[in-house]
Amino acid sequence: MTEYLKSLFEGQDYDPNNFFLIAGPCVVESEALVSEIAEKVKAICQRQGIPYVFKASYKKANRTSASSFTGLGDELGLELIKKTGQKFGLPTTTDIHSEAEAALAAQYVDILQIPAFLCRQTELLVAAANTGKIVNIKKGQFVSGPSMQFAVDKVRKAGNEKVMLTERGTTFGYQDLVVDYRNIPWMAATGAPVVMDCTHSLQQPNQTTGVTGGNPQLIGTIAKAAIATGAHGLFIETHPDPSCALSDGANMLRLDLLEDLLAQLVRLRKAVL
Template sequence: MMEQVAVGGTRFGGNKPFVLIAGPCAIENEDLTLRIASGLKDITTRLGCELVFKASYDKANRTAVTSFRGLGMDHGLRILARVKREFELPILSDIHDISQIDAAAEVLDVLQIPAFLCRQTDLLVAAGKTGKPINIKKGQFLAPWDMEHGVNKVVSTGNRQILLTERGATFGYNNLVSDMRALVIMRQLGYPVIFDATHSVQLPGGAGGSSGGQRQFVGALSRAAVATGIDGLFWEVHENPDQALCDGANSLPLAQVETMLKQMLAIDDVVKDSLTQGDK
């Protein structure tokens, strides 16, 4: 039995279409964040796709100590609250420490556990106790079936509002690969599964003091993942990725989102119709 996870008026784990989680990697400034949110809202409304807006108020796991991390929790959460209010969008962002949880839970609709922290018991349990939906990103070092343990840490609090996100697996130095079997395996745990296509093409530390990326492969990996019947697709989006202060090399240009999203929704429609017919 698949759990259905309600995020505002949006629901993960239903039939179709999948939910899009999208936004800039980090909050660079208020105006840019609002413009990207507005653009994404317009696109998804036209195409009939539900949207959860994602942006990080703090990126605590940057490669170098000098890397841009965001605007900090207080300022960042104020901007996210404005996005939520003005565009009527559910909001997702990362939490990195137990001390952030109470303030973040007041604004965020989904608390995201970063991939590097997916085994942190105290963080998972404290997040679960908020009763909020929790998105656990699978560590690049973790087998998909081992996500059961992170799930159980959240479930131990009585919270079953859990999303699981695949973002690639470490393959040698400065490289990730996407194993599409992981999406099927994690979904067998009984919770909605999301594919983070833009982080899956990241080259961790591949640009020396920062991560590189291969955004030219985002479309191909997204199409493959949607064809497995996923519940959500995760894209980092920027107006000008080459000028982005965080993860620009693996982010999608906002101008390309509508065309790519149309492709994904068409595949999703065919695949889920076929799966539904197979259940009859």
């Protein structure tokens, strides 16, 4: 584990040989919801010895339909993420979409996440790098793993070595994604930790209903293959009742299924070390 990740997880009781987890709801729906998820996932991760980052989007800027829920308001959403992290002693992350958002979100979270569609936006990457925060760049659905070296270089050349990459699938036709697991070792060759997004990689975008579909029954399959191929971390969106989630419910993991899956993954991790 890199030094900046060790520092990020300082104070958590975990196995340093384990994978780390980035997990939470897709978007901040309410204070009660983010608090419930953070508390339960933290307890699970403590039992499994897994380093944990709480995640939630304070704003969803890339919805399919104009009628989709986008958030409670920027500052309120960010305040609730920060409050949740402080309450449970957890590092936090959220996604950003512009240079101005980089500066704003950096005041509230520990990791700035660059959405996949924006992974080539030089000014956004540089703005995120200039905050001094860890920058997590999601691989675009339209680019190869090796080409993400250029995104990493943009952050490093801006003077920030704290960068990691996330695989989230590749566009297959108009309404599906596939995961090429060669991308995990290819992206790891950049020297950046590599995360597998186990939920967004199962999306079925561009549905005629205007609501993205998904295959959450395959989350375990995606996660197990990622651990077996060397992923350093996993990204899982989870919710007590995905059918009622205000964003991306079709591809989220039900919260009560999380611990059993993580226990299996911990055993797998030990087997492949």
